[in-house]
Amino acid sequence: xxxxxxxxxxxxxxxxxxxxxxxxxxxxxxxxxxxxxxxxxxxxxxxxxxxxxxxxxxxxxxxxxxxxxxxxxxxxxxxxxxxxxxxxxxxxxxxxxxxxxxxxxxxxxxxxxxxxxxxxxxxxxxxxxxxxxxxxxxxxxxxxxxxxxxxxxxxxxxxxxxxxxxxxxxxxxxxxxxxxxxxxxxxxxxxxxxxxxxxxxxxxxxxxxxxxxxxxxxxxxxxxxxxxxxxxxxxxxxxxxxxxxxxxxxxxxxxxxxxxxxxxxxxxxxxxxxxxxxxxxxxxxxxxxxxxxxxxxxxxxxxxxxxxxxxxxxxxxxxxxxxxxxxxxxxxxxxxxxxxxxxxxxxxxxxxxxxxxxxxxxxxxxxxx
Amino acid sequence: xxxxxxxxxxxxxxxxxxxxxxxxxxxxxxxxxxxxxxxxxxxxxxxxxxxxxxxxxxxxxxxxxxxxxxxxxxxxxxxxxxxxxxxxxxxxxxxxxxxxxxxxxxxxxxxxxxxxxxxxxxxxxxxxxxxxxxxxxxxxxxxxxxxxxxxxxxxxxxxxxxxxxxxxxxxxxxxxxxxxxxxxxxxxxxxxxxxxxxxxxxxxxxxxxxxxxxxxxxxxxxxxxxxxxxxxxxxxxxxxxxxxxxxxxxxxxxxxxxxxxxxxxxxxxxxxxxxxxxxxxxxxxxxxxxxxxxxxxxxxxxxxxxxxxxxxxxxxxxxxxxxxxxxxxxxxxxxxxxxxxxxxxxxxxxxxxxxxxxxxxxxxxxxxxxxxxxxxxxxxxxxxxxxxxxxxxxxxxxxxxx
Numbered sequence: 001x002x003x004x005x006x007x008x009x010x011x012x013x014x015x016x017x018x019x020x021x022x023x024x025x026x027x028x029x030x031x032x033x034x035x036x037x038x039x040x041x042x043x044x045x046x047x048x049x050x051x052x053x054x055x056x057x058x059x060x061x062x063x064x065x066x067x068x069x070x071x072x073x074x075x076x077x078x079x080x081x082x083x084x085x086x087x088x089x090x091x092x093x094x095x096x097x098x099x100x101x102x103x104x105x106x107x108x109x110x111x112x113x114x115x116x117x118x119x120x121x122x123x124x125x126x127x128x129x130x131x132x133x134x135x136x137x138x139x140x141x142x143x144x145x146x147x148x149x150x151x152x153x154x155x156x157x158x159x160x161x162x163x164x165x166x167x168x169x170x171x172x173x174x175x176x177x178x179x180x181x182x183x184x185x186x187x188x189x190x191x192x193x194x195x196x197x198x199x200x201x202x203x204x205x206x207x208x209x210x211x212x213x214x215x216x217x218x219x220x221x222x223x224x225x226x227x228x229x230x231x232x233x234x235x236x237x238x239x240x241x242x243x244x245x246x247x248x249x250x251x252x253x254x255x256x257x258x259x260x261x262x263x264x265x266x267x268x269x270x271x272x273x274x275x276x277x278x279x280x281x282x283x284x285x286x287x288x289x290x291x292x293x294x295x296x297x298x299x300x301x302x303x304x305x306x307x308x309x310x311x312x313x314x315x316x317x318x319x320x321x322x323x324x325x326x327x328x329x330x331x332x333x334x335x336x337x338x339x340x341x342x343x344x345x346x347x348x349x350x351x352x353x354x355x356x357x358x359x360x361x362x363x364x365x366x367x368x369x
Numbered sequence: 370x371x372x373x374x375x376x377x378x379x380x381x382x383x384x385x386x387x388x389x390x391x392x393x394x395x396x397x398x399x400x401x402x403x404x405x406x407x408x409x410x411x412x413x414x415x416x417x418x419x420x421x422x423x424x425x426x427x428x429x430x431x432x433x434x435x436x437x438x439x440x441x442x443x444x445x446x447x448x449x450x451x452x453x454x455x456x457x458x459x460x461x462x463x464x465x466x467x468x469x470x471x472x473x474x475x476x477x478x479x480x481x482x483x484x485x486x487x488x489x490x491x492x493x494x495x496x497x498x499x500x501x502x503x504x505x506x507x508x509x510x511x512x513x514x515x516x517x518x519x520x521x522x523x524x525x526x527x528x529x530x531x532x533x534x535x536x537x538x539x540x541x542x543x544x545x546x547x548x549x550x551x552x553x554x555x556x557x558x559x560x561x562x563x564x565x566x567x568x569x570x571x572x573x574x575x576x577x578x579x580x581x582x583x584x585x586x587x588x589x590x591x592x593x594x595x596x597x598x599x600x601x602x603x604x605x606x607x608x609x610x611x612x613x614x615x616x617x618x619x620x621x622x623x624x625x626x627x628x629x630x631x632x633x634x635x636x637x638x639x640x641x642x643x644x645x646x647x648x649x650x651x652x653x654x655x656x657x658x659x660x661x662x663x664x665x666x667x668x669x670x671x672x673x674x675x676x677x678x679x680x681x682x683x684x685x686x687x688x689x690x691x692x693x694x695x696x697x698x699x700x701x702x703x704x705x706x707x708x709x710x711x712x713x714x715x716x717x718x719x720x721x722x723x724x725x726x727x728x729x730x731x732x733x734x735x736x737x738x739x740x741x742x743x744x745x746x747x748x749x750x751x752x753x754x755x756x757x758x759x760x761x762x763x764x765x766x767x768x769x770x771x
Binding site for chain 2: 279308
């Protein structure tokens with residue numbers, strides 16, 4: 001079990017961090033948050049084409065680098081740190097993992113190479129009335145000539161309103177399956193939702209006899225679980241990155257802010273608050289490294305490791321983000337200051353795909369308590 | 370030619386398999402435990418497996434950290450009865466290696482390594498715990514030696530200790546850190562009184578130690594006169610000897626696996642609230658395990674843990690406190706009353722009453738947070754009102770005696 005990065009992986013991290021610091025500073029994030037623009041397409045293309053960051057788990061046969069989940073989690077962490085809105089979670093995580101978990105060669109050939117060059121945005125739609133991916137599925141699919149049609153509604157679809165393709169989990173008369181829907185399909189209504197976190201676009205998708213192609217799969221339910229577990233690993237890494245940055249904001253502030261004649265970091269209450277965030281950071285980094293390593297090396301331990309990662313990191317990130325605001329005092333509460341962006345990303349991440357309560361219940365079952 | 374690590378590992382493993390018992394819950398008397406420990410340590414030494422990283426001229430094996438790690442990894446599967454020697458092996462011995470004179474090394478290191486002489490560490494006093502540098506035990510010149518007077522507290526192992534590393538004040542005219550000297554004290558010398566210190570678990574693993582005109586010879590200074598603080602920092606800085614590792618023993622009643630077993634025994638493991646609490650215990654324990662493993666791996670790549678080790682201690686104490694809550698929920702009445710002879714209940718009670726100690730001994734949770742904040746995060750230190758004041762003028766501890 002390896003929980004430390006090798007030199008190549010450290011170099012990858014440094015490369016991504018530098019790139020994002022240069023190409024995606026907070027001012028760019030703000031443009032999206034303030035509604036002045038969508039995600040930076042040029043940045044996304046460069047991340048894909050020039051740096052190969054979207055094809056890390058894609059096999060070389062499809063144009064990827066065939067690296068692994070440790071590498072991908074490094075990128076996720078840096079993106080979480082920078083908060084920069086990109087279709088990474090939807091396209092380079094959810095859709096890629098779905099295509100690799102399903103058995104549809106045509107879809108892989110069509111979409112995976114496009115992901116590696118940043119030419120397609122894709123997403124996976126599972127959540128319905130609640131964020132959970134383990135809830136009831138009512139969206140239905142029935143055959144219609146040589147294709148299928150979907151009816152129903154999907155909620156909280158990441159990048160759902162801009163995606164070129166959506167992989168939809170729906171129920172047929174013979175059990176569940178995944179269906180490929182084009183973004184411009186007939187009978188598809190896409191409502192971009194107002195979100196707590198402006199850096200993570202979410203949409204509601206309504207299907208009314210929407211044409212779709214059924215994707216080959218031996219076991220769609222099992223594939224869904226696997227996609228959920230791998231998403232958990234990537235998202236936990238992203239959360240850990242944001243947690244680390246939020247902690248740094250507080251520590252940096254404590255080193256410059258003076259009240260009552262001395263730096264506030266010299267008061268134990270403030271110092272210990274910063275340390276509690278640091279402790280969370282160290283624990284979460286360890287758990288995230290473990291989960292990513294398991295994703296690469298121990299396929300049967302993945303469900304437990306994924307639940308562990310989400311259950312530990314989700315509340316920790318939100319706790320650190322909230323504490324960062326608190327340690328800043330009034331300025332931390334302003335729109336202008338960045339702390340609230342981490343707070344909102346943390347809360348959203350905590351609940352996406354299923355809240356910690358559900359993760360814990362799942363884990364209780366998986367641990368055989 | 371130095372034995373390569375994997376060959377050393379194989380040698381260590383086969384010796385351990387032949388000599389050491391697998392993890393067991395013993396029920397020997399303290400005297401029997403001590404005999405068992407001495408016999409084991411002597412055998413370990415004679416097999417060339419003691420003092421793995423200590424210089425060969427000091428009685429050690431002169432091998433590398435990698436060898437030590439290999440040994441510790443193999444040793445993790447066994448129950449090594451070496452707790453009486455942990456302070457000697459982990460703290461006093463390495464400090465003798467660092468700072469001792471060749472005469473001191475020649476006299477003390479081999480018997481220490483072989484388990485023939487047991488060492489203790491005498492720093493803390495009733496008036497000097499977190500602020501140990503404000504200690505008041507004093508050593509005044511007497512002929513060519515010294516006369517030691519004062520009181521130490523929390524001394525582990527003093528009840529069977531042969532020698533101790535004691536910190537005493539030798540110059541009250543300078544600020545507190547600068548007027549201390551570390552001495553080697555013979556725990557059986559006239560004037561040394563050891564009194565057991567009973568803690569809330571009911572056991573007495575610690576002692577109070579009183580010094581009344583104890584004669585200390587001239588050659589018993591460890592390091593230099595008035596340089597005791599440097600020696601103390603060096604001693605505290607040595608990594609705790611981690612033979613057996615910091616792995617949670619499954620026999621620990623507060624470990625996740627034990628809590629689940631207890632819950633099952635009381636048929637409480639189906640209750641969703643209890644299940645959630647048990648998962649919480651698992652998350653805390655597993656995250657700490659993974660952090661421990663990661664820091665070890667980082668240390669192996671040359672990135673020393675340093676002050677970050679305080680995270681491990683802090684989290685372990687915090688986890689234990691939460692685990693006590695969970696234990697109460699799953700154990701029910703057994704946590705508060707049990708029939709004589711119920712060893713499981715007694716063990717649980719011991720860990721419930723022992724948990725507060727984890728948050729205090731070796732530096733309280735608050736001190737650990739101070740260390741992390743100042744040394745790892747680089748936060749500004751709290752103003753120190755006593756740093757440059759001559760000790761004689763300070764308000765210290767519980768007495769004002771100069």
